[in-house]
Amino acid sequence: MKKTILSIALLSGIASFANAAYTGHVFVDKNNNGVFDKGEKAMAGVLVSDGLNVVKTAGDGSFTLPGHERERFIFITTPSGYKTNNKHYHRIDGDQISYDFGLQPYSGGIKSDGSHKYVHIADTEIFNTDNHGDWVSNVRDYTSNEEAAFIIHTGDICYENGLKAHIKLMNTANMNCPIFYCVGNHDLVKGKYGEELFESIYGPVFYSFDAGSVHYIVTPMAGGDYQPGYTKEDV
Numbered sequence: 068m069k070k071t072i073l074s075i076a077l078l079s080g081i082a083s084f085a086n087a088a089y090t091g092h093v094f095v096d097k098n099n100n101g102v103f104d105k106g107e108k109a110m111a112g113v114l115v116s117d118g119l120n121v122v123k124t125a126g127d128g129s130f131t132l133p134g135h136e137r138e139r140f141i142f143i144t145t146p147s148g149y150k151t152n153n154k155h156y157h158r159i160d161g162d163q164i165s166y167d168f169g170l171q172p173y174s175g176g177i178k179s180d181g182s183h184k185y186v187h188i189a190d191t192e193i194f195n196t197d198n199h200g201d202w203v204s205n206v207r208d209y210t211s212n213e214e215a216a217f218i219i220h221t222g223d224i225c226y227e228n229g230l231k232a233h234i235k236l237m238n239t240a241n242m243n244c245p246i247f248y249c250v251g252n253h254d255l256v257k258g259k260y261g262e263e264l265f266e267s268i269y270g271p272v273f274y275s276f277d278a279g280s281v282h283y284i285v286t287p288m289a290g291g292d293y294q295p296g297y298t299k300e301d302v
Contacts, residue, residue: 088134089117089141089164093124095149096169103128103167110170114144117159118271134159139266141166145276147181148174150245153238156270175244176216181280183216189251191220193236194229203236210244216278217244222251222288230254230264247276247283252291260296262287272297 093115095108109128114121119135132141142156150173157166177183188206193199210218224233239245248269255261262272272287272295289299 089132089159089166091115091130091141091166091168092128093130093143093168093170094128096171099169099171101154101167101169103169110146110149113146113168114275115141115168116143116274117141118273140271142271142274143168144274144282145245146170147177147277147279148172150239152240153234153246153269155274155276158266158270173245176214177279183279183281184213185278186210186213186215186218187221188218189221190223190225191233192223192225192229192253193232194226199236206237207242210242215244217276218242218246219249219283220246221249223253224248224251224265225253227256227264230256230268234268245276247285249285250287250291252288255288255291255293255295257293261291261293262295262297273302 092103093110093113094103095110097107098104109126111124111126111128113124115124115130115132117132117134117138118140119138120132122130122132124130138159140156140158143151145151145155149170151168151170155168186206186209206218218237220237224230237246250262250265250272254265256264258264265272273285275282275284277283286302287295287297289302
């Protein structure tokens with residue numbers, strides 16, 4: 068099957084490294100408890116990144132990564148046929164060096180030849196409004212009726228209030244399909260760096276995922292209301 072690469076994103080080249088700083092496993096989380104239990108299926112060939120370096124998991128689902136000076140997350144490329152319930156990443160936490168990723172099988176909306184549809188939304192800007200149940204239900208119903216493989220929100224969620232509220236309105240669990248978020252210019256808000264709040268809720272601003280025969284790559288806005296922690300050259 069030929070794979071297309073569609074760039075709504077950024078991913079560095081695949082590499083392998085010795086003496087890695089971080090390790091872990093990617094597996095099928097049969098009981099959905101977030102723990103790699105005995106008997107659960109290991110996932111080989113899944114891309115894992117520290118934000119700069121990218122490696123593939125081995126036959127036993129394991130990976131090793133060296134880390135880098137500006138690291139903040141360990142995250143995976145969610146493979147086609149699976150979902151993570153918005154848990155495709157772990158924030159690097161102090162001295163912790165091992166990070167596991169549990170996947171749940173999901174193949175909704177993907178045809179046998181890998182073709183699929185997706186729903187794209189943007190500029191929902193819910194920061195100063197209430198009562199969003201109706202339009203969220205409409206998006207959920209439309210996604211189901213169209214048999215879309217996933218939903219992607221490409222930014223302007225909007226400002227602090229919107230960023231904090233949106234993930235509760237629309238997430239992989241309550242939309243009945245994977246939902247992916249991208250940072251918009253009005254999602255770069257006050258903090259140590261513009262994407263700090265977004266990262267604390269939605270994870271890394273650059274990542275990738277696979278759906279059918281397509282590899283989707285998400286990149287952040289080059290700038291916005293507040294200065295981001297990355298540069299145009301980084302992107």
